[in-house]
Amino acid sequence: MTQGGIEVDLDVERFPVAGFGAAPLLVVDDLHTTFTTPRGPLRAVDGVSFSLGHNETLGIVGESGSGKTVLSRSIMSLLPRADVEQTGSVVFDGREMVGAPAKELRALWGAKIAMVFQDPMAALNPVVRIGRQITESLRLHLDLDRREATAQALSLLGQVGIASPEIRIRSYPHQLSGGMRQRVMIAIALACSPRLLLADEPTTGLDVTVQAQILDLLVEMQAERNMAVILVTHDLGVVATRADRIAVMYAGRIVEIAATERIFGDTAMPYTRALLESTPRISNASHTRLAAIDGRPPDLSVPITGCAFSERCPSATERCGIEAPPLTSARDDPTHLFACWNPLPGALRVRSASKGASS
Amino acid sequence: MARYLLRRFLTLLGILFAISVGAFLLVHLLPGDPTVTILGPNDTAHNRAVLMAQLGLNQPLWHQYLTWMSNVLQGNLGQSFVTHQSVSSALSHAFPIDLELIIMSQVIALVIAIPLALASARRPNGHLDRASTTASFALLALPPFILVVLLVLIFSVHFHVFPGPSSYVPLSQNVVSNLHSLALPAIVLALGSVVIYFRVLRADLIATLQEEFITVARSKGLSDRYIMWRHALRPSSISLLASAGLNISSLVAGAFVVEFLLAIPGLGFELVNSIQQVDYLMVQGIALFVAVVVVVLNFILDFLFSVIDPRIARD
């Protein structure tokens, strides 16, 4: 693979993308999630569209405040409805999730769509034994009796690599180490063999060696279970070798989405490149100057005109501050979408200004 | 675990010793002379002195205390100067009434407070939450001795739903009438506790519902009701338990006041009579017994903390 946006050979067929072959598992179309705050509406997710194939892994990368966590919860319709307005469409397995009755959603949650949360200490109920935290969804969704559910929970604990599950099943979360807690969290999420797993920063608080173990476990579980995974993270390193496609978020929008190799090797959006070049790498010599971008992400409670990145963008023009660029596909790769008026060299791949709702 | 219990037990003994001294001194500092109560105001000074010597009241205070304690430790709380009934027998008659009254009131309080708090916490500032919060403020302003008069006027005098004062029926006589006769005082006591339990539990539940593990529970597809009862209630019960502990002594005091006002022959009723008659041993005995009960109950509650929340270490 070459640097600087020079076109490379890429096997598009390896990446199951909506519109190609089988119907996608998940189609998100123009999703908006707005919080009502005392300071006015906060557009945490501002018109996101993408689709996800069965058995595909999509990495969603962004800095804090980019809306990636809110997006993952919006996909599940998990946000409390009281102070949140959600518009657009999320079609999961042929069913519309946005505005669906709570009862319908609850039948999907934990059964067909499950989530792994960032901080397993906070995500596990401190006063409930590990066993029941796993068995309760088994008993609810699979209608197992207590004994069957316990047997299933033991087997799940074994599958996620917990030693002596028959002891651990009776433990409370505080009696486990951080890595074990996250394994338990994964066991809970996988309990009913979901079709889609949303993992929100699943390894952020963990040590380097444990982080690698947990990510490997997720990959292994996905391969075994034929499920789709959305891996939400701030760390490009987490998704670099584990995602089929990567979506980069900035200020509540997807600014670039493409196959992983293209995101790294054929970057089109200046923000993506800034993110890549400001990340320190082990492969670089020490004291390598990082290409830092000045400033910080915009305040989402203030309406944004034009491209949200334009103020920090080295290649911004007058147009960028006025008119928001739509997601546009690259000329040589219809699955590579980016939102930029002045894409990086190699930008001549722009084919046409498609709406970009379906990738 | 054993070490923890042992240490707690030793602390408990220390507290009980302090209480016994306190109860003893308190009673002996009361104004009045028991010989006047027993012999009447017109007897001779000589007879009084003889009686004082008989009762051991001419001994120095520390000596009287040691005599009393050594008897207490052998299970002998002494005899009433006035009725000659043994103090332990009086306690064994009166205490079950208090116990029943307090248990009834706490059951009523929790049965009202827990579901109300669960329902209010689900929608803070909703209609139900506002109504119950306002009502609880109103109740806070009413102490039991006013509340009991009010409720007697309404339910006994006006509607005849509950019997009025002096209508206590022992449990051994008729269970239904007994419960009926204690219902009103139990409700009076319960209302005071409901306010506390509701407010404390509601506040903790609202905080707990913000926790990530509640979102996780929702993401499993569990119903709201299941989440409230099985995931939110227990971690929110710590302050409830703490307030129950703090509430015990005022509950006992409230029970005494209500018993006295409604002429229910419980400990409170006995205590007030004994104080009026300067019945030293009776007052000492009741005070010591009540203090022991309160301390032991707190000891049990303390232990319950670690049952409710396994993270609370026992060492």
Added chain:
Amino acid sequence: MSHSDDALLSVQGLEVTFKKGRHGVQAVSGVSFDVFEGETLGLVGESGCGKTTTGRSIMQLVTPTGGRVVFDGQELTGLRRKDLRRARTGMQMVFQDPISSLNPRRKVFDIVAEPLDIWGTQTGAQRTSTVRTMLDAVGLDPDAVSDRYARECSGGQCQRVSIARSLVMRPKLLICDEIVSALDVSVQAQILNLLEDLKAQYNLTVVFIAHDLAVVKNVSDRVAVMYLGRLCEVAPADDLYSSPAHPYTADLLSAALDASPISTRERIVLTGEPPSAIDPPSGCRFRTRCPSAQRACAEGAPALIEIAPRHSVACHFPLTRSGEGTRSST
């Protein structure tokens, strides 16, 4: 490790034991290293390895239970409070959480001026000019931020203010404890670049403590790896990352995630998690997770030995320079 006279900071046999119940937990057990004038020493390891405690005991914020800390020719351990305070002006510490380490109700200018006020070294116009110079040096506009409260600043801005405060007394040594781990990637890069600039501008010596291997490599001249309270390996950054000699360093590097889709490195994934510091393994503390552990490892703790110029390792069976050790990797 031999003590060199030109070291600005020399840590010798440092031990820190915390009381936990009736047990003593040894967070740092016999750590020795020198930091030379003008260099950056990275201190890296997983949580609980004692890197933060080491940093704090250099500052004497945690009192060492054994060993010596010699800074600028003066031994700090056992120094009286007054003398210690004076000695400490020559070394400053910047902490992980930029927001909670600043008082939210104080103005940025006053926060930065605080050390000057405490020591009364500068007053009036001189004080104002020093603070403004410092704010400017850390990339903040003095006119814009001086009157702002700390609570109104973003994480990155707070960290800049913290750095400005730590530099206002012109220290020789700066101890940075996870200063970028709470920051976003783009802000993290700004702070790391800033640190490099300030180091050159003010001739600073830096001890940089972090868990992120890539971040540590980026700023460090030499890197020290810690595991369960002990040093495993100390080497120039590029050497350590290209040819780790300690199996733990190798495993740590192998587990690290790099922001690159092509992984050329072979993967060795450690199983399990570090054992408890309350009851550490005998001998080499890494032996319970080490793929090449042998009997000798349980019997005696390996000493830190120089195996190449400036490259020291504490291992009975260090990996060879070619990267092919006495063990096989999966």
